Amino acid sequence: MIIEIRINQPLNLKHTLEWGQVFRWRKAQDWYIGVIDRSVVKLKIIDNKLIADATGKIGEERIHDYLRLDDDLNKILTLINKDKLVSSAITLFKGLRIIRQDPWECLASFICSINSNINRISKTIEKLCMKLGDPIISSYHAFPTPQAIVKAGIKGLRECGLGFRAKYLFEAAKQVEESFDLYSLVKEQTDAAISKLTQLPGVGLKVASCVALFSLNKLDAFPVDRWIKRVMITYYLRRESTIREITSFARSYFGKYAGYANQYLFHYVRTVKPRKIFQ
């Protein structure tokens, strides 16, 4: 099914889908191909239209929702544009949008991301889906359900290359299957949602913040990894700081769209040479 969505504001699929919010999108000629929920989706932009070619029952509403096209990006970028650094990032990456993933897929993905790198995370998740996800069409599979993860067992997960993360993912899946109400967290305040998430095994502040930002509609969540930590300390705080000090500063400095600032900065410090950032 082909869906056309008229877009009247910045949307850059490369910046949005390729670098670290989500790990399953691949570029094929002029399309981006990925899986949203249980549908294989191809996306491309022609002029001011987003073209989606999708299998299954997915409709315009979910595509719109996934790319958060309701976010007024121009307004958000104006609000977070507080200094030269963010301003440069916005110039380079305008059209990068926060996306709204399925919370379980997001949680599982970021448990897999612990002390790893984007390249490896993508490969691990690919193996997980291939082995444990329900087939959709050709070689595309849905993301494995918590039940499928539990059924695979720690040994089965290790065979996908999860290493020491296998037991975290297994235990988290078990709790989500049995008692942990992941999907109700969308109704909670940001800090409450994050603190509940960190009760899960393998979920610390960083992973919880990513889940809150990328799947639970918490646009003020500010994940601090080593890249963000370095740029925040050297450019903003200008002294040794804890993760809590950094997130607290970021919230007050960038405001309720701190998560957007986070993604633009993350993109920027990973792309631009350090000496260019700090002159």
Added chain:
DNA sequence: ACCCAGGCGATTG
């Protein structure tokens, strides 16, 4: 070798 979108439990101060 060294680094990587961190978390956890043990140890130290």
Added chain:
DNA sequence: CAATCGCATGGG
């Protein structure tokens, strides 16, 4: 009590 440390693992 908080801060620090070593470790789980595997690919580039």
